[in-house]
Amino acid sequence: MQYWLFKTEPGSYSWDDLLEDGVAEWDGVRNYTARNYLRAQVKVGDLVLFYHSNANPSGVIAVARVVRDGYPDNTAWELDSDHPDPRSTPDKPLWYMVDIEPVRALTEPLSLQAIKAIPDLADMVLVKNARLSVQPVTRTEFEMIVALGGIDI
DNA sequence: GCCAACGTTGGC
DNA sequence: GCCAACGTTGGC
Numbered sequence: 001m002q003y004w005l006f007k008t009e010p011g012s013y014s015w016d017d018l019l020e021d022g023v024a025e026w027d028g029v030r031n032y033t034a035r036n037y038l039r040a041q042v043k044v045g046d047l048v049l050f051y052h053s054n055a056n057p058s059g060v061i062a063v064a065r066v067v068r069d070g071y072p073d074n075t076a077w078e079l080d081s082d083h084p085d086p087r088s089t090p091d092k093p094l095w096y097m098v099d100i101e102p103v104r105a106l107t108e109p110l111s112l113q114a115i116k117a118i119p120d121l122a123d124m125v126l127v128k129n130a131r132l133s134v135q136p137v138t139r140t141e142f143e144m145i146v147a148l149g150g151i152d153i
Numbered sequence: 154g155c156c157a158a159c160g161t162t163g164g165c
Numbered sequence: 166g167c168c169a170a171c172g173t174t175g176g177c
Contacts, residue, residue, distance in 0.1 A: 033160095053174080054176080133174085
């Protein structure tokens with residue numbers, strides 16, 4: 001069992017959207033580091049901190065669960081999609097995605113500001129590399145954030 | 154909207 | 166392979 005943090009701008013795909021959809025294809029990731037995680041390391045059953053970026057405030061707002069291992073992101077070769085990349089083809093896919101489902105919202109969303117104020121969370125990738133949109137989280141970090149968020153998983 | 158930090162591209 | 170120029174992300 002591994003733990004991750006996925007970022008999304010609520011204006012493009014929010015936690016409410018995931019609740020409505022039930023399952024989401026986490027498509028559109030166009031960064032090689034994030035792609036490598038999605039392709040090989042993010043696995044069914046892993047738990048995901050659901051993070052809203054470019055929000056008021058930005059922060060972790062919920063927990064989701066991976067329900068499908070990495071597979072090619074078909075939106076890359078659909079040229080009318082939101083994230084086309086003609087370098088990626090069905091024969092040689094360049095980008096990957098996983099599927100996730102909602103688990104539970106935090107009763108107390110944990111803002112980035114709050115996270116940065118907690119010394120034990122200072123080593124989070126979120127704090128050290130603000131831009132990575134799929135990132136590993138340690139079990140300790142995950143459990144701390146979930147507890148601060150007021151829920152039991 | 155600004156801008157710092159990070160990623161990517163492409164000339165050499 | 167280096168690195169300058171450009172593009173993107175995301176906090177504020």
